[in-house]
Amino acid sequence: MTEKHFIPKAYKNSAEKGSYTWSSPSNIALVKYWGKKENQIPANPSISFTLNHCKTTTKLSFSKKENDDEFSFDVFLDDEKKDDFKPKIETFFNRIEKYLPFLKDYHFKIETANTFPHSSGIASSASGMSALALCLMSIEQALVPEITNEHFIQKASFLARLGSGSACRSLEGDLVVWGKHDQIEGSSDLFGVKYPFEVHQNFKNYKDTILLVDKGEKQVSSTVGHNLMHDHPFAKKRFKQAHENLSTLINVFKTGDIKTFIEIVESEALTLHAMMMTSMPYFILMKPNTLEIINKIWGFRQKTDSNICFTLDAGANVHVLYPENEAENVLEFIKNELVVFCQKGEYINDKIGFGAEINL
Numbered sequence: 343m344t345e346k347h348f349i350p351k352a353y354k355n356s357a358e359k360g361s362y363t364w365s366s367p368s369n370i371a372l373v374k375y376w377g378k379k380e381n382q383i384p385a386n387p388s389i390s391f392t393l394n395h396c397k398t399t400t401k402l403s404f405s406k407k408e409n410d411d412e413f414s415f416d417v418f419l420d421d422e423k424k425d426d427f428k429p430k431i432e433t434f435f436n437r438i439e440k441y442l443p444f445l446k447d448y449h450f451k452i453e454t455a456n457t458f459p460h461s462s463g464i465a466s467s468a469s470g471m472s473a474l475a476l477c478l479m480s481i482e483q484a485l486v487p488e489i490t491n492e493h494f495i496q497k498a499s500f501l502a503r504l505g506s507g508s509a510c511r512s513l514e515g516d517l518v519v520w521g522k523h524d525q526i527e528g529s530s531d532l533f534g535v536k537y538p539f540e541v542h543q544n545f546k547n548y549k550d551t552i553l554l555v556d557k558g559e560k561q562v563s564s565t566v567g568h569n570l571m572h573d574h575p576f577a578k579k580r581f582k583q584a585h586e587n588l589s590t591l592i593n594v595f596k597t598g599d600i601k602t603f604i605e606i607v608e609s610e611a612l613t614l615h616a617m618m619m620t621s622m623p624y625f626i627l628m629k630p631n632t633l634e635i636i637n638k639i640w641g642f643r644q645k646t647d648s649n650i651c652f653t654l655d656a657g658a659n660v661h662v663l664y665p666e667n668e669a670e671n672v673l674e675f676i677k678n679e680l681v682v683f684c685q686k687g688e689y690i691n692d693k694i695g696f697g698a699e700i701n702l
């Protein structure tokens with residue numbers, strides 16, 4: 343399949359105005375996407391847990407306008423006009439116009455809200471871009487009612503990818519793979535797919551408590567970060583390692599081998615940060631409290647034989663991952679020993695979710 347698959351034929355139906363609302367989740371990568379080629383094509387495959395509570399809800403209202411020579415839209419976050427969001431959306435519209443040729447025919451009002459605090463250091467680009475892509479697909483479905491559910495989701499993921507790479511993993515399913523991998527049939531660089539193989543009971547309802555160590559803006563934008571992989575001395579080996587780690591995870595998910603899961607997930611998090619530390623220019627995105635938390639987690643694991651582990655985004659916050667049957671003990675540990683390292687003591691309890699939902 344190529345990009346051409348997503349260019350629609352001439353629309354037969356028309357729509358004057360209307361609105362659609364979708365809620366889309368955030369996701370946390372287990373094997374990380376870090377490095378990309380032209381057109382948001384990932385340099386390696388990645389896999390993520392879909393989150394359940396961290397979501398963006400977007401209402402997209404549209405009305406036909408007179409001329410069709412430019413994009414026209416207003417953006418609101420929590421009912422407040424946000425003109426500073428416009429350039430990112432303008433770039434997104436430019437990238438996807440080829441695939442949604444109706445974009446210049448309408449004026450759009452984009453009203454968006456996050457369940458997690460805006461200044462939490464949790465990126466809203468994955469949930470935000472996927473919610474917007476889904477709303478746009480609902481308009482396309484009004485113009486082409488015969489679109490299948492499969493095409494709808496696949497194209498929404500394809501479009502979301504063009505907004506923010508990891509957003510294509512925020513559509514459907516609890517575990518989502520993005521990027522071509524030899525052993526995963528149907529996997530694609532163009533969109534995310536539901537992980538197609540058996541997943542052991544040990545990984546059902548897996549928990550993720552997000553410790554907000556630094557609630558500030560990201561120190562390095564992901565665009566800058568991905569670009570640092572272009573002439574990176576370890577890039578080739580790293581991309582190969584991501585393929586291997588995903589292969590190992592297939593067996594881990596089948597057998598329920600949490601010990602190996604922990605090894606892969608923590609190593610992926612540290613490798614992501616190691617890539618940033620060894621690029622030119624170089625960055626340290628962890629804070630002292632990130633390391634305090636990691637050491638406490640390792641200590642707790644050794645002392646209690648718990649299956650707690652951590653992963654990191656491209657920032658200082660820590661995602662604490664643990665199986666459902668340990669929730670009580672781990673939460674007690676988090677409250678007693680880790681919360682002191684969070685900015686203003688704030689954290690978010692989440693778990694694996696199942697994807698986006700339409701709100702009619």
Ligand code: PMV
Nearest residue numbers: 371374375506507508564656
């Ligand atoms: O989707 P982007 O371009 O913001 O990149 C996200 C990259 C990481 O969050 C660090 C890793 C991942 O796979 O989600």
